[in-house]
Amino acid sequence: LSDRAIGELSGGQLQRVLLGRSIVSRPQVLILDEPNSYVDKRFESHFYKLLDEINKESAIILVSHDIGTVLAMVKNIACVNETLHYHPGADVSEEWLGEKYACPIELIGHGDLPHRVLKKHGHE
Structure with a gap:
């Protein structure tokens, strides 16, 4: 996906890219607003496993309905x-x-x- 323009990514791909960009600097706190909005159900459980791993180094504030x-x-x-x-x-x-x-x-x-x-x- 690295050769694609960001506008060519699907919603789920974009969410993953944005998550990657947000953790590359190893923040102390990560604020996520409806992070699974465009993530398909097949990837959603993997997505939350990723958040669990990230949460070992960063506090996560998750906004969701x-x-x-x-x-x-x-x-x-x-x-x-x-x-x-x-x-x-x-x-x-x-x-x-x-x-x-x-x-x-x-x-x-x-x-x-x-x-x-x-x-x-x-x-x-």
Whole structure:
């Protein structure tokens, strides 16, 4: 891919290039905003394994709306919904999420986690 112009890369290829560029200087903190947006599902688990390796040398702040995936990967959680809600650790209950967001949120995951479909619900 080194011979290609950056505009010729797919979204997933571009995400990988940007991640590589961001870690080449070995930063103390890496801030990633929706880093898996253009990464296909086949590469996503490898992508998070890469982040796990990077996290051995750099702190990572990961911004994401993908709560189910993120909870399986993080050490601590800070949820933002009009205000900042810090939750030490990654063991976040559905009740805690519902309280902070005033809306029932169910965690959806793959593998050993149960699959759920959200029912229609009302909230203000």
